[in-house]
Amino acid sequence: MAFWIASSPHNHEQSETSGLMRLVIYATIPGIFAQWYFFGWGNLIHISMAIITALVAEFSILSLRGKKIRPQLLDGSAILTAVLLGISLPALAPWWVTIIGSLFAIVIVKQLYGGLGHNPFNPAMAAYVMLLISFPVQMTQWQPPLSLLAIDLQFSDTLSLIFSGYTPQGYSVEQIRTHVDGFTMATPLDTVKTNITLGLTVVESMESPVIGKHFGIGWEWMNVGFLLGGLFLLTKKAIHWTTPLSFLSSLFICSFIAFILSPDSSASTMFHWFTGATMLGAFFILTDPVSGATSVKGRLVFGALAGLLVYLIRKFGGYPDAVAFAVLLCNMAAPLIDQYTRPRTYGHNVGVKK
Amino acid sequence: MESVIERIHKGHFSHFHGGIHPPEQKFLTCTKPIASAQIPEQLTIPVRQHIGQAGDIIVAVGDKVLKGQALSASDSPMQLPVHAPTSGTISAIKASVIPHPSGLSETCIIMKPDGEDTWCKRKICPDYELLSKGQILEKIANAGIAGMGGAGFPTQVKVGTLAKIEYLIINAAECEPYITADDLLIQEHSPTVLDGIKILDHLLAPKNILIGIEDNKSKAIDTLKKATADIEHIHVCVIPTKYPSGGEKQLIKILTDQEVPSGVLPSSLGIVMQNVATCFAIADAVINDTPLIKRVVTVSGQALEKPQNTWALIGTPVGFLTQNCGYKNKQHKHLIMGGPMMGFSLSNDQIPVIKSTNCILAPSEEEIASPYSTGTKEVECIRCGQCADVCPAQLLPQELQWSAKAKDQQQLTNLNLFDCIECGACAYVCPSQIPLVHYYRVGKAEIRQQKLLDIKAEKAKVRFEARKKRLEREKIARAEKHKKAAEARKARMNSGTSEAKTEKSAVAAALARVKAKKAQSSTDKNASPQESGNEQVSDQKSQVANAIARAKAKKLAQKAQLTDVQTPKNDSDTTKVDTKEASAKPKSENAPVTDKKAKVAAAIAKAKAKKLQQAKKTDDSVAKLPETKTDNDVNAALTDVKETAASPAQDKKSKVAAAVAKAKQKAKAKADAKAKTDNPVELTAKSQAKSATAKKEASPTPVEVIEVVEVVEESDSISAELPKQSAAELKKAKIAATVAKAKQKAKAKAATKNKTEKPTDLSSDETDDSISKKQEKPTSNNDNSANKELTAPVTKNSIKAKAAKLTKAPKQSAEELKKAKIAAAVSKAKANAKAKKLAKQSQTESNSENSEQKDDAKANEASASEIKKARIAAAVAKAKAKKLAADATKSQTSE
Structure with missing residues (x-):
């Protein structure tokens, strides 16, 4: 028995x-x-x-x-x-x-x-x-x-x-x-980058056939696809909303600031969002729990850092896209981020709040 | 900022972090009335059912008890009594498995109900407001009420708080799935529950009373609202259903938006929380004078035909309840006490219901297919962080898990493991199906264990340091005492009275007799036909035997010394008896003999000093004849004992010889001591004669060695010289004894010297200096070994063991110097080990030996002042003493 x-x-x-x-x-x-x-x-x-x-x-x-x-x-x-x-x-x-x-x-x-x-x-x-x-x-x-x-x-x-x-x-x-x-045709990001070095403005670059009219002819739709998939994951709570949100807003803010400062040499915010691997990175790569940060605060920092890095590398780096590099750099930083973003345990450091 | 009450009236509650929504499964039991209690055949009542200490059992096996009668009594707030749930007989008081996750056994009172259910006398108290607070508290304590929500904290401690209470929170949340006990209790007994709440109100006088109840208990909410409608400061707070909102800290957070600081009781925030069932029990106890002997238990689960809530007597076996509800599972039996989230599995169904048991869960196999039942589905953590999202304590379960697996206790503490309430939310959501809570429990247990060990170690350290200080004090005190004793002895010896002289000669005579006896025995052996030519082996053996004999003699002297120390104290009553050492040892000695012994010891000390002097002389003579010296010594050793024993049974023989010698020595020492006082003169003469015969006997036996004779002649000549200086017979006797002793010493020295000098023997062109140096070495060696032997004289066994070792060692190293040295080192090491064991004795005794030696030296200097060599002897003795002191310190440091 x-x-x-x-x-x-x-x-x-x-x-x-x-x-x-x-x-x-x-x-x-x-x-x-x-x-x-x-x-x-x-x-x-x-x-x-x-x-x-x-x-x-x-x-x-x-x-x-x-x-x-x-x-x-x-x-x-x-x-x-x-x-x-x-x-x-x-x-x-x-x-x-x-x-x-x-x-x-x-x-x-x-x-x-x-x-x-x-x-x-x-x-x-x-x-x-x-x-x-x-x-x-x-x-x-x-x-x-x-x-x-x-x-x-x-x-x-x-x-x-x-x-x-x-x-x-x-x-x-x-x-x-x-x-x-x-x-020879390149990716939109590549095209813009090359054209800027050639002295052309971003607006002129937009005339390039690879970028296309209105919404674009390929890369943009792909990003939309991944955005949809990502939203599906969010509704299923398979991934946490923090990382994509902070990554996308960080990238938005960075590109927006640059666009305001110098509209001729900087691509628009939406261009950054919907070209390259932005959406794939936001919803499928950065949200990888194993190599990412774990706490909510940590994830926010992690995503924001990734957004900043993506923008910096796209703008100033040698490669046209930067998601992979940004992700690896953030992976390295993740343990440190975790260390400094531990949530306050219940009943600890109960401040004078009223 | 709206007040807490305003917010509650609006239905706005704050939230605690995390939480989960496991399937509630309350429909199984929430619509059925509470079944009345049935009396099982046997009740098992654990003496301790709460947090705190068990009460003292006040019944005995065979006693007849009435329902409600106390079975144990308490005399401290954290002790709670238990009561007989029905009338019957106490059949046993024994350890039995208690309802605890550990499955451990504790003392339980086993009771056989008589079925009559006769109450003991009760005093109904219709108006509790007439009672003082103290009386109410006493009633609650005597009823044995502990928190009935799960933890089992003594209620009267909680409600007896002196803090000013702002909120009294009644916990009716019941957030665990399946459990409906509180729900049903409110539905059926709301007046009594309300009475309980009012009593608490009376006791604590809180500003507000908040009843926290989850929104899935609509009937209970209605009942409560109706019942409390006319009481203004009672608020029924309907909170959203979320596990674990019924946790004390979580409910406080929800209702008051305050966090209880870690490690602090809620009462410090002016909050007291009580469970609904506890309120019911309080009302029952205060008004009806009914102790806590029954409670509502939810018996639920799909393995039951009719799951329901039931009243159960405390002590009812779980199996009795499940049987009544129609338990179906025949094969995979799984019973859980408590809910599915925090309950624990029971190892059998005879485990009793206790005060904090609110649910018995009997799930079917499909119902709770917990991956943690089998434990095979666990995979690696992917750091998804879902556990951290649901943790109500805002911990990081995944990091805790890694640290728990790595047994990193420091990190676990840093991550606030002890704030984990083990609610199980993390493990519930873990996609890797890691039994997180289990890891935390193990981690907590290990940390607690470690803390206990640390405390123990700290205590031991303090104890050790105190002991060290005490020993140091004692050592100084002892040294002081010895100094005084030595001075006294010196004064007595030098007084020149006939008594002192007699003392001296008596000891000398005793020693001489021992010597003679030894010689006698050796001659006997020599006479046996077993004589062989294997000289070297027997040589060493005899040396060893000598060494042992000498050591034993020293030991005796030591004992005598100890008594010596004690005796003057007893006589003069000047100082207190040192209870630790002095009294332990001399117990073996006869009380009347102690006086004599003391004298003997004094004499021996004297003799030793002389002997040293003698040794010096021999050394001188050796220096004169360097080429024969070693031979002399060797053969001197030979003459004395057992040249014959070259047979295979050498070890044994030498041991036997040593034992015999020792026994004789003892016997004689005693006999002499006794005889001495009777007629010393006769004795001396006798001893003189004996020593003479000893010499005579010794000299002719080993015919082949001429040097022996030389030695004897030498010593004779020395002794001949000495008598010239002192004409008195007593002195002569003394000298004879000294000679005998000196010989012994010389042999002992030779024993070691022989070892070291054999190879050098071959190269006979050594200078005197080198030889004397070498002599010094072995001497020190000898002293060391002697000292070692002295360090452990308490048991004869140890000496025998050493004797065996010593005899073995030379056998193995018959010819090689190195080997001998190694053997010596080994024996030394062993002696050291023993010295460690007998740390105290070794210290004290080596010390006493030390001071003895010093005293000896001084005494000698004073008494035999005529002879210049006495100074040299004193120097030697001092050197020896220093060595011993060094040894003693060595043993101290090695300790």
Whole structure:
């Protein structure tokens, strides 16, 4: 007649880490859809390659470490990392870039630091930065939106480009990126940055075909997709509202101040919000609990710092976008932020408040 | 700024941080009336059911008790009595499993109800306002009322506070899922509850009474509102349902927007909180004179056919209640006392209901599929921070968890682990399914344990320091005492009376006799046919035996010395008896003998000084004949004892020999001491004769060694010289004894010298200086060992053990100097270890030895003043004393 002995509490919300991860993966779908719609199959191919590599890497390392493989392999964290990495890579980057990045993210950034819950850096962003520094040429060959391409890009063409560097018709990535008018197209951020160094004003840059009229022709829609996904996560309480809010407002404030001071050389606040990886970073990268700050105050500081860094690097740094760098820098600062933003425990330091 | 009351009337409440909304599950029981109490076959009443000390049991096994009769009595506020819940017989008073998360056993009174339920005499008090506050408090205390919400804090302490109370808060929040006991109590017994509240009002005179109740108990709220409608300062505060709003600190925050500072009671803020059930119990106790013997218990859970609230007698086994409600589970039985959030699992269903038990939960398997039941689903923390979001104490559960896993107690304390109320909200929401509360409980227990250890260590330190100081004081006092004693002895010795002389000679005679006896025994052995040529081995053995014998002799002297110390005290009554040491030792000695012994000791001391002198002489002579010196010494050692014992059983033999020698020594010392006073002259003559025979016997035995004879002749010549100076017979006897003793000493020295000098023997071209240096070394060595032996003279065993060690050591190192040294070092180390154990004795005794030596030296100087060499002897003795002192300090420091 054995009685169960258990420690309180005896009931549980029945939430699971894997459920949380799944939810975040689902939330990327609108953004990925926009990416597919405007940029073609490239990133989907990268995402699938990254997921396979990540799972294989995770499996090998877990077996080496003698951990329980099934629950940890399927907790979704490796898949999420792979998805985020796949989203951020240039659509036409060669296949090995994905493989290397994925392996680096899982083996070195995640597992060598102790696996889920112990990695100090966001694996996807660390891998992205590693790739960007190691393979600058491949990592900056951004594909312009399909509508601007002179050549029609089908699934098979994309696949061939990724694995061989040429379409079956013999076009190279560089040729694909060339506008009908004969110049190589870059991302909007890149364009603005280059034009400013060329002495052009931001308003003049906005005339560029990659930026498009009114709302834009690709990058902006992608960001909207991720914003939607992020809002979905917020309603599901899978992520805390503090980090995205403080990050976006910090970026807004920084760009607004700069825009007020010098409208000719500074892009608008909305331009900063809806280009590059801003929304992805705000809702999917910075909210990574493992490498972020934990307390409410800490998260506010963390997000604000990230926003500031993104703006500074975009404006003054050598790279057109800065989310990955900002995230890594903030990851480094997170333990310190946590240390100094501990909430006041109930009944401690009860001040003279009335 | 609106006042708290205005705000409450508007229905605005402040919020505590965090909180969760677990499924309430109150519908299972909240609509059914409270079942009346049934009497089980047996009641188990833990003596301690509250926070504080258990009352003193005032019944015995077999006693017949009536319902409501006190089973234990209290004499302090934190003690609470327990009462018989029904009439019956006390069947046992024994340790039994109590309802506690630990599952530990404590003293319980086991009672067999007789089923008649006969009340003891009660005094109904219809108007409590006629009673004084003190009387009401006394009634509450005598009823054994403790907080019935869970913690079980003695109620009369809480309501007996002298602080000015602004808010009396009645806690009817009942935030835990499943539990409806308070809800039903209010619904059915609101008049009594209100009476209780009024009594508290009378006691505490608060400005406002706030009844905190969650908005999910509409019936109870209505009842309360109706009942309190005509009382202006009672406010029914309907608060939003959120776990854990029923926590004391949380409810205070909700209702008054104040935070209770950590480690402070709410009464310091002018707030007192009481549970609804406690109010009911207070009313019952004050008005009806009914002690706390029953309470409402929610028996709920989907494993029951008819979950319901029921009155339960304190001490009713949980199984009795679940049975009445139709418990279905046959296989996976899981009973929880308390709610699903903070309750604890029971290890069996015979555990009794106590004063703070508000719920028995019997969940079905599906109902509470807690991951913490199996503990297998825990994964790594991903720092999602959900736990910190729900923590009502605003702690950082994830950081606490890491520190708890790392056992970082400092960090745990910094993170305010002890502000955790173990509500379980963090573990409830944790997606990684980490049993956080469990980690905190372990962490808290470890910190408490560590604190206890720290306190103990601190106490030990203080004790040790006090002891050190005391020993220091005692040492100084003892030194002073010895000095006085020595002076007294010196004066007596130098008085020149015949008595003093007799004293001296008597001791000398005794020593001589011992010597003679030894020689005798050795001759006997020599005569045995086992003589062999293995000289070296037997050599060392005999040396060892000698050393032991000498040590024992010293020990005896030591004892005598101690008695010596004591005796003058007893005689003169000048100082108090040192109870610690002096009295412990001489117990073994015969009281009448002590006087004599003291004299003997004095004589021995004298003899020693002489002996040293003698040794010096021998050294001189050795210096004259360097090439034969070592041989002399060696063979001198040989002559005395057991040359024969080269057989395999050497160790044993030498031990036996030592023992025999010791026994004889003792016997003789006693006999002599007795005989001495009778007719000393005769004795001296006898001893003289004996020593003579000893010499004669000793010399012819080892025929092959000529040097022996030389030694004997030498010592004879010395003794021949000395008599010339002193013609008196007594003196002669003394000298004879000295010679005998000197020989002994020489042999003991030789024993060590032999070890060290054997290799140098081969190179015979050594200078005198080097030899004398070497002699010094072994001497010191010898002294050390002797000292060591003296440090542990309390038990014979220790000496025997040492004897064994000593005999073994030389056997192993028959020829090698190094080995011998190592052996010596080992034995020294061992002796040191023992010295540690006997730290006190060793210190005191080495000290006494010390002072004894000094005294010896002085006495000698004064008495044998004619001889110049006495000075040298004194110097030697002083050196020795210094060495001993060094040794003593060494042992002190090593301690």
